[in-house]
Amino acid sequence: MTPSTRYLIRGASLYGETAADLLIADGVIAAIGSALDAAGATVVDAQGLVALPGFVDVHTHLREPGREDAETVETGSRAAALGGYTAVHAMANSSPVADTAGVVEQVAHLGRRAGWVDVRPVGAVTVGLKGERLAELGAMAESAAAVRMFSDDGMCVHDPVLMRRALEYVKAVDGVVAQHAQEPRLTAGAQMNEGSVSAILGLPGWPAVAEESIIARDVLLAQHVGSRLHVCHVSTAGSVDIIRWAKARGISVTAEVTPHHLLLTDELVRTYDPVYKVNPPLRTHSDVEALRAALADGTIDVVGTDHAPHPSEHKECEWVQAAMGMTGLETALSVVQLAMVETGLMGWRDVARVLSEVPAAIGRLADQGRPLAEGEPANITLVDPAARWTVDPSVQATKGRNSPFGGRELPGRVVATFYAGHPTVLDGALNTPHPISVAERAGGR
Numbered sequence: 001m002t003p004s005t006r007y008l009i010r011g012a013s014l015y016g017e018t019a020a021d022l023l024i025a026d027g028v029i030a031a032i033g034s035a036l037d038a039a040g041a042t043v044v045d046a047q048g049l050v051a052l053p054g055f056v057d058v059h060t061h062l063r064e065p066g067r068e069d070a071e072t073v074e075t076g077s078r079a080a081a082l083g084g085y086t087a088v089h090a091m092a093n094s095s096p097v098a099d100t101a102g103v104v105e106q107v108a109h110l111g112r113r114a115g116w117v118d119v120r121p122v123g124a125v126t127v128g129l130k131g132e133r134l135a136e137l138g139a140m141a142e143s144a145a146a147v148r149m150f151s152d153d154g155m156c157v158h159d160p161v162l163m164r165r166a167l168e169y170v171k172a173v174d175g176v177v178a179q180h181a182q183e184p185r186l187t188a189g190a191q192m193n194e195g196s197v198s199a200i201l202g203l204p205g206w207p208a209v210a211e212e213s214i215i216a217r218d219v220l221l222a223q224h225v226g227s228r229l230h231v232c233h234v235s236t237a238g239s240v241d242i243i244r245w246a247k248a249r250g251i252s253v254t255a256e257v258t259p260h261h262l263l264l265t266d267e268l269v270r271t272y273d274p275v276y277k278v279n280p281p282l283r284t285h286s287d288v289e290a291l292r293a294a295l296a297d298g299t300i301d302v303v304g305t306d307h308a309p310h311p312s313e314h315k316e317c318e319w320v321q322a323a324m325g326m327t328g329l330e331t332a333l334s335v336v337q338l339a340m341v342e343t344g345l346m347g348w349r350d351v352a353r354v355l356s357e358v359p360a361a362i363g364r365l366a367d368q369g370r371p372l373a374e375g376e377p378a379n380i381t382l383v384d385p386a387a388r389w390t391v392d393p394s395v396q397a398t399k400g401r402n403s404p405f406g407g408r409e410l411p412g413r414v415v416a417t418f419y420a421g422h423p424t425v426l427d428g429a430l431n432t433p434h435p436i437s438v439a440e441r442a443g444g445r
């Protein structure tokens, strides 16, 4: 169902370039021009705001079913809309694991019922994320959830035979395997990046080679079977080198970097504050530099949040006991502006590429990541690049309070999000969900 309501976005700067009005009607961009007729439309003043295609996250943990104390599809979707997202890929490490058609359909249904963003379930590669036998990849692809991305994220598909078979199976459905690259034997008991800081703190290290060796193996497997590989949360300079080499050879590999790996380093672990504990761990300054350069030159294709909310009791404890993960949906745009735009490494066209266009292409989302052009679906994010705000995790929509940016001042604010023609966010606050949610509730499920 598409809303019949009309909206006129007045004077937005498209991709940070020319200013124009955007008329939204029946879920699509009906017209783009100057001084468009506002008759019958709700006017949204966008002077000084940058209009971008709605953001698409390739890597979100929504925790439902099973860990509703950490997040629900409803709360995570609200956080996503506030962060400027119109679609998110919900990772499979829920409880039960999303390894059957039934579970992925349930997650997709919960997403429509919430109505804040397009929730696209990721299917597990192996049953129960156990790495022993393949899950029902074909059944999940053919289900109503139409899964295209498969991942054991949180766990690595470390058995090379299983990884090969997974790559072969997803090829048949134009799918992609999103690998959490972590050789488990090299990271047993690991608490932080292996390097000079871990040596000083005496914490067991997570060496870069544990990530790089899996990526090297997987790009060769993807080449061997002619399939599509996506590398989750790339965190080291060496990984960038391998991906650059693979792309130069024509291997079909895409890669993501998280906002936190673009900004933070393992020096923060000296605080012993578990808010900085994450998998893969925060690395060194030279890794951060390499990741930024790789995102700017396209070696790394997209920014994926790896939004990983945890209940406070799993974070407000000793470092060694604490869970790994950070929230990210509500701060991603600001961190990208700080790390990439304000450093001069990227412009707003590049931001559209890494936060919207390429993530949609990786997930094969036909209605997302489209250009801001007449006739296209009205998935639009309005950003105020001049805004400055201080992150307060206690007022965020996510249930997770584990933002590593709490108390920091960040630039850039999402002012409005239009999802399929409907404003889910206006004036920087939640508006109402898309009418699709009303229809889904009325369906009685």
Ligand SMILES: NC(=O)N[C@@H](CC(=O)O)C(=O)O
Residues within 6 Å of the ligand: 061, 093, 153, 154, 155, 180, 277, 278, 279, 280, 306, 308, 309, 324, 325, 326
């Ligand atoms: N990224 C994280 O630190 N945590 C993720 C899973 C994972 O990748 O370990 C989570 O689900 O909490």
